[in-house]
Every structure is written in structure tokens, then in C-alpha cells.
Amino acid sequence: MSVTIKxxxxxxxxxxxxxxxxxxxxxxxxxxxxxxxKAIAKQLRYVPNYNAKNLVLxxxxxxxxxxxxxxxxxxxxxxxxxxxxxxxxxxxxxNLVVRGIDDYRDFSTINDKSFDGIILMSQSDxxxxxxxxxxxxxxxxxxxxxxxxxxxxxxxxSDDAEGAFKAVKYLIENGHSDIAxxxxxxxxxxxxxxxxxxxxxxxxxxxPVNGDYIISGDYHMKSxxxxxxxLLKLSKVPTAVFCSNDDMAIGAxxxxxxxxxxxxxxxxxxxxxxxxxxxxxxPSLTTIKRPMKKISMLGCEKLLKxxxxxxxxxxKIYIKTELCIRESVRKIx
Numbered sequence: 001m002s003v004t005i006k007x008x009x010x011x012x013x014x015x016x017x018x019x020x021x022x023x024x025x026x027x028x029x030x031x032x033x034x035x036x037x038k039a040i041a042k043q044l045r046y047v048p049n050y051n052a053k054n055l056v057l058x059x060x061x062x063x064x065x066x067x068x069x070x071x072x073x074x075x076x077x078x079x080x081x082x083x084x085x086x087x088x089x090x091x092x093x094x095n096l097v098v099r100g101i102d103d104y105r106d107f108s109t110i111n112d113k114s115f116d117g118i119i120l121m122s123q124s125d126x127x128x129x130x131x132x133x134x135x136x137x138x139x140x141x142x143x144x145x146x147x148x149x150x151x152x153x154x155x156x157x158s159d160d161a162e163g164a165f166k167a168v169k170y171l172i173e174n175g176h177s178d179i180a181x182x183x184x185x186x187x188x189x190x191x192x193x194x195x196x197x198x199x200x201x202x203x204x205x206x207x208p209v210n211g212d213y214i215i216s217g218d219y220h221m222k223s224x225x226x227x228x229x230x231l232l233k234l235s236k237v238p239t240a241v242f243c244s245n246d247d248m249a250i251g252a253x254x255x256x257x258x259x260x261x262x263x264x265x266x267x268x269x270x271x272x273x274x275x276x277x278x279x280x281x282x283p284s285l286t287t288i289k290r291p292m293k294k295i296s297m298l299g300c301e302k303l304l305k306x307x308x309x310x311x312x313x314x315x316k317i318y319i320k321t322e323l324c325i326r327e328s329v330r331k332i333x
Contacts, residue, residue, distance in 0.1 A: 003044045011040050023048070063094045063303065064115045066130070068123035070100035073185030075219045075247040077275040078292065082121055082144075085296030091304065107133040115139055117303045119296070122146035123188040140306035142299045145292075146189045152314040154302045156295050160190050160272075163288040163321030164197025167242050167270045170286075170323055172205050175332040176240040176268060180213035182227040182252060184244035188219075194244045194272060213238055217248050224248025228255035239267060239332060246271035250281050253328065264330035274324050283327035290321050 005023075009016040014033070022029045022037040029037075065086055067074050083098060090096055094116070104110070107130060110118075117140040120127065124146075131148065134141045142154045171179055181198045184191035195214075202209050215230055217223035224243055231238055232255065243249035249271030256263040263269055264283055271278065274289035298317070306312055 003041075003046045005046075008037060008040050008044065008046060011044075012037050060114055060116055061094050062097050062115050063090055063300075064110070064118040065096055065098045065121070066118060067098075067100050067121045068127050068188070069102045070098075072102070073123065073188055073219050074100075075221075075245060077247055077277065078219070078245070078273065081273075081275065081292045082296045085293035086119060086300045089297050089300040089304070101127060101130050110134065110139075111137050112139050117141070117307050119144065119299050119303055121296075122148065123185070123190060125189065126187070140303060140309070140312060142303045142306070144295055144299045147316075150314065152312060154299075154306070154313075154315045154317075156299050156302070156317045156319065158290045158295065158319045158321050160193035160290070160321075161197035161200070163272060163290060164194040164242065164244075165201045166197075166321065166323050167272065167288050168198050168201035169205070170325075171240045171242065171268065171270060171329065172201065172207065174240075174268070174329055177207050178210075178213070178236065178238040178240070179207070180210075180215065180231050180238040180241045182215045182217040182224055182231075182241060182243045182248050184217055184219045184248070186216065186218075191219075191244055198242055217244065219245050219247060221247045221251035221254075224251025225255045226251075228252035229259075232256070232259050232261065237261070237267065240329070241267060241269050243269060243271050246273045246275045246278055246285060246287055249285055249287065249328075250277065253281060253283070253285075264328050268329040270329055274322075278324070278326065281328075286326045286329045287324050288321050289324045291319055295319050 005016045005019045009019045018029060019037055022034045023041060087096060118134055120143045122143050122145055144156050147157055148155050168179060181195065183195055199209055212234055215227040217227050224247060241252055243252055249269050252269050253263050256267050261267055271285050271287035274287045278285040278287050
């Protein structure tokens with residue numbers, strides 16, 4: 001059987017409360033008694049029962065990382081960026097629990113006993129019910145990626161519409177006017193923001209919006225591949241395509257190279273996110289850098305500071321996007 005606090009208390013001839021306080025360095029216990037109790041605990045190879053301790057302290061040592069959905073619309077590269085960013089910051093004293101909101105029929109198991117804090121990678125307005133549940137249960141919360149109206153929440157995001165505008169502006173500056181878009185997951189806020197940025201750039205530069213050049217996608221490579229196949233069948237094939245993320249852009253390049261066309265010689269491609277693979281695709285991908293790893297790391301740092309605080313202060317932080325020029329966009333006359 002494992003050694004308990006009561007075993008140490010008998011040998012030290014003190015109460016088990018005194019042992020508990022001594023092992024937790026309480027100032028209520030004098031140094032001589034502390035040293036004696038710690039020596040006995042070491043000799044007996046006492047290991048604290050963290051589960052029992054956490055029940056008393058109302059802690060779980062779990063940090064929740066929630067996505068709107070893991071199976072629908074969350075690309076593997078995006079998922080990896082977020083998880084690796086948070087995992088690089090999270091303390092060794094915490095366990096990282098990764099789930100999709102759509103995995104739950106109800107949120108009754110999500111409470112302050114199961115999670116010390118939650119980071120939400122919010123991709124849809126439908127997450128609001130989850131957000132209010134977490135707030136009602138007084139669980140420290142940081143929301144990434146989507147602008148939320150609640151002033152009491154720490155909210156970290158990038159300006160997707162501005163980033164998409166930069167991408168299309170760069171294509172126009174390189175002589176392109178027949179510009180298509182392969183959209184992301186329809187229900188995701190990021191997809192709508194990027195489409196808005198795309199259309200605004202065309203309007204601002206007095207380029208007609210062509211309905212045939214607006215293609216549905218879902219943020220996965222396969223949808224980029226088949227979306228590009230649709231564009232290649234048009235009587236007037238676009239000279240440039242803005243893909244709403246890099247995974248779809250890589251799929252689109254594959255579709256072009258499988259056809260009679262070539263990229264960027266015939267069709268230029270620009271992506272969004274700047275995942276690690278962009279530098280190593282052929283051609284290397286010009287894209288909008290949305291530093292999701294940086295955003296997720298900052299989100300985790302903010303959450304760790306919130307833990308244990310009774311008064312949770314909200315904050316809204318914007319991380320700027322950046323154009324990364326590589327080889328996939330060709331200048332035309």
C-alpha cells in the first residue's frame with residue numbers, strides 16, 4: 001500500500017493537518033517541524049495524491065483546447081499549428097485536452113471541476129452557446145481567431161479581410177484582372193471575412209466580380225484540387241486564383257500541374273496562413289502570413305495568467321497579417 005499523510009503523522013507524532021501544511025510549506029508551521037516531517041516523507045518515499053489534492057483545491061490540472069469542429073473544416077496543418085503552439089507554452093503541471101465543440105450533445109461535463117481554463121479556436125458564430133456556458137461556469141476563457149462581442153473575454157485574432165485584400169491587391173499589381181477565389185468552409189467566420197476582403201479589392205480596383213470565379217471549398221487540399229478543376233473547365237480560365245487557405249492552394253497547384261496548364265506560367269496562385277509546407281511546394285507558395293502559432297502561444301500565455309484570478313479582465317488583441325512573396329505568382333502584361 002502507498003504511504004499516506006496519516007502514516008507520516010503517526011511517526012512525527014503530529015496531526016495529519018500539520019503534515020499537509022508542512023509539505024505545502026505553510027508559514028503556520030515552524031521550520032524545525034517542517035524539516036522533520038519532510039525528512040520522514042522522504043524516507044518513506046511519500047508521493048502526494050494529486051487527485052485528492054485537486055479535489056480539495058477544486059482543480060483539475062486540465063486546460064481545454066476547443067475547436068468549433070475538428071472533423072469538419074479544420075485542416076490538418078492548421079490543427080497542428082494551434083496544438084503545437086499551445087503545447088510549447090503550457091506548463092508541465094497541466095494536461096492539454098483537445099476537443100471539438102460538435103463532439104458534445106450538451107455541455108454539462110464542461111465545468112470548473114473538469115477544466116481549470118479553456119482556449120477556444122472559434123471558427124463559427126454557432127460557438128456562442130459554448131462561450132456563454134463557459135462564462136456561466138466561471139472558467140477562465142481565451143477566444144482565438146473570431147471577434148466576439150463580450151468585453152470580459154480575452155480575444156486574440158487576425159484581420160482576415162485585410163489579409164485577403166492584400167492578397168488580391170498583389171495579384172492586381174502584377175497585372176491580373178481575371179481573378180478567382182476558392183472559398184473556405186461556408187459556415188466559418190474566417191471564410192466570410194476572406195471572401196469580403198477578396199470582393200472589396202476587386203471593387204476598389206474597378207474589376208467586375210465574376211460569379212463563375214467564386215468556387216466553394218472546405219479548407220482541405222482535396223477541395224482546392226477539385227475547385228481548381230472546375231475553374232479549368234471554364235471557357236475563360238482565370239489567370240490568378242486566391243485560395244482561402246494554403247492547403248487548398250497546394251491542392252489547386254496540383255490540379256493545374258495535372259492539366260495542360262502550368263503554375264505560375266499560366267495560372268498564378270496565392271494562399272492564406274503561411275503553413276510550413278509553403279516554402280517547399282513546387283512552386284513555393286506566395287501567401288498571406290497569419291501567424292496562428294504566435295496567436296495560439298499568446299493565447300495560452302494569457303490564459304495561464306488568468307488562472308486563479310477572481311476578477312477576469314477582458315482584452316482584444318489584433319495580430320497583423322503579412323504578405324509573403326515566393327514563386328507562385330507571375331507578373332503579366
